[in-house]
Amino acid sequence: MSIRIKLLLSYTGMLVVSLLVFVLTASLFTIAATGDIHSFRDFYKVHYQLNPLTEQEESIFLELKYLAKKEPDKLQDIELLQDYDFKLKTVRAGLYVRREDSQIFESHTFNQPKLEQNLPSYDLNNNQIRSTFNIGERFYAYAKFDFRYSDGKKGSVFVIRERSPFGEVTRRLMPVLVVSLIGVIVIANVLLFRWITRSVVKPLDKLRNSAEYIQQGNLQFSLDLNSKDEIGQLNEAFENMRMRLHESVQLRLQDEENRKELISNISHDLRTPITNIKGYIEGIRDGVADTPEKMDKYVNIIYSKAVDLEKLVEELFLYSKLDLKEVPFMFEPVDIIGFLDDCIDELHDVLEEKGISLEWGERPDRGIEVIADREKIKRNVLNIIGNAQNFMDKHEQIIRVSVQASPEWATIEIKDNGRGIPPDAIPHIFERFYRAEESRNSSTGGSGLGLAIASQIIEGHGGTIWVESELGAGTRMFFTLKRTTNQGGTTNP
Ligand SMILES: Nc1ncnc2c1ncn2[C@@H]1O[C@H](COP(=O)(O)OP(=O)(O)O)[C@@H](O)[C@H]1O
Ligand SMILES: [Mg+2]
Structure with missing residues (x-):
């Protein structure tokens, strides 16, 4: 039975009951007034x-x-x-x-x-x-x-x-009274019925329609949330549910889009070295490498392409595992100054050979302890310094590492005087596979995953990573790491 019919029945029931009660009351009054049940019996005959x-x-x-x-x-x-x-x-x-x-x-x-x-x-x-x-x-x-x-x-x-004059008047007015009473009850009934229908049944109808929309997969509508009663609350809950659903559907579509994009990027990036390797092997097979020197050259090229490929696959693997949050972080207290010192020591000579000087900029005099996963932070630093080295275009090439500390955070800055990043590229460089000026730096062999990995690593540490860059002048890459709690005090240089 629909609510509408239930309401109609209940109101009609109420109407009948109130009429009965009215008749009963009227009889009792008459008997009380005349004190005579016979006069009541004769009443209106x-x-x-x-x-x-x-x-x-x-x-x-x-x-x-x-x-x-x-x-x-x-x-x-x-x-x-x-x-x-x-x-x-x-x-x-x-x-x-x-x-x-x-x-x-x-x-x-x-x-x-x-x-x-x-x-x-x-x-x-x-x-x-x-x-x-x-x-x-x-x-x-x-x-x-x-x-x-x-x-x-x-x-x-x-x-x-x-x-009694009262009885007389009542007797005369009785038909009018009865008719108007019935009229009032009927009108009240109709008004109540319409009111309830409007405030309960119609919103419920709307809700049902909305549920049907959702069932058909249409989530782009919105319910008006005017009323504050239970139905209004139900509408609100429903609207929230719809928005959540809409968001999750959007997210799923976005994920799907991302996945497609990722697959297309991966296949594109894998194809280039494989085509190269295939080309050189064909050269050898067809006897193009007819001297031992040529053969050596071909084999070396094939080897380096295979190394590139391996690096790319390894980066992809790391990135996807970080993205799926499948890589465990081994957090431990790390003295960041000592740690960066070791990194600089390790890279210093290699970079020097390439004419790049890697040196300390500003840093606190005493050690700053942060919570970090050594291996991953090293990976992060290597990615950033690798970029600084790859995108270097000056004669005097300098990469400078600085550390600043606030009571809670240590901020590490790696600054180079390379070619800088175009302003419109800055918001995208932490996206996977993104490379500014694709054609120029494809020669560097970068996958476009270096900074995406760096950003995943710093996010995993609860820190932030950002960049400031001036085209032609250089780039400053910053990231923050949380300090251990037992230090306290500002240690700014
Ligand atoms: N130090 C830098 N100087 C200039 N451009 C940079 C620097 N670091 C990053 N970029 C830009 O950001 C892009 C993304 O960097 P990254 O994710 O490491 O990818 P890849 O190094 O493989 O190209 C680079 O292709 C480059 O255009
Ligand atoms: Mg890189």
Whole structure:
């Protein structure tokens, strides 16, 4: 059963119950007001409108009427009249008898001085026996019979009953009241139903449609989050879920794109050395290397290409393992000054031979201990110095290593006076396979993975790596390493 139908049924149920309660309350009120269950039973019956007196009053009236017809003079006997009045009193009605213009008997029941003037005049045809009248705010119902006494004088006998004005008004207004009550209940019902439909059913419909969109793979819509109620919260949760899903789908597409790009880059980079090796081997096979010298040259070239290939595969392997976070980091406290000193010592002579001087720049006088994986940081330093060496274009070639320390971090700078990096390339140099000026530096044989690996390594250490470079003037490569906690104090030079 849909919520809509459930709501409709529950409202209709409510309507019926409230009507029943209303009818019950109205009956109880009537009984309480009149104190008479019979009057309630007579309530609104056609019989009642024709016959404003109760059955008992009516039977007394009939007796009096009979008397008026048969023995009219008895209606001058005060004692008899008092008897009748007494009977009527017990049912809260009263007797009134008149003869011509004078009153013969008036019941004390009503205590109404203006009663006489307000009674209807003689009508010996007795056309209207039963009727009502009011004096001020008091209402009376009566049954009347006009007759002639034996001496021919006109007489009337009245059985009168006072009705409460409230009852009278209620009786008159009752149909209007009932109709308007039902109207109000029905209108309230309709309004409530529409309100609930609008605030509950429609948003739920929207939610269902959205779920269908998602099912069809469409995640590019957004739910309006206006309401703050439970449905609004549900919408919000749903919207968050959609956004998450959208993000993860985007991420997956991006990953897919990256993977394709990676494969195409790898196959491109592997093809070049393999084609070269194949070419030289074909040369040997076809007898182009016909002298021992030529043969030597060919074999050496093949060897160096194989070395390049090996290096490339090794870099790729390292990069992909770092990327998948599969390489464990062996962190230990490292005195970074001593460590860099060792690196410089190791590289100094090799670089000197190539005319490049590798030297210390600024550094703190005492040791700075950082948390690092020695092997990986060495790899990082070698990659950066390797670049500095590869992209050198000056006559006097200098690579300078500096260290600065803050209480928490050590910042290592490796500065060269090489050709610098074009500004538009700077944001990309840490991306894998990225090489600025592809054609020129393909001669350096770089894979474009050096800085991508460096960046993975520094990220793994929780540090940051960045570059500052001026085209033509040189490049400054920075990275930070976290200091061990037991040192403290600033050790700036
Ligand atoms: N010290 C530097 N001087 C000039 N350009 C540099 C320097 N370091 C990096 N680059 C630029 O950044 C690119 C990416 O460097 P890297 O990831 O090490 O790749 P590769 O060295 O294999 O080309 C290089 O191709 C080069 O264009
Ligand atoms: Mg490199």
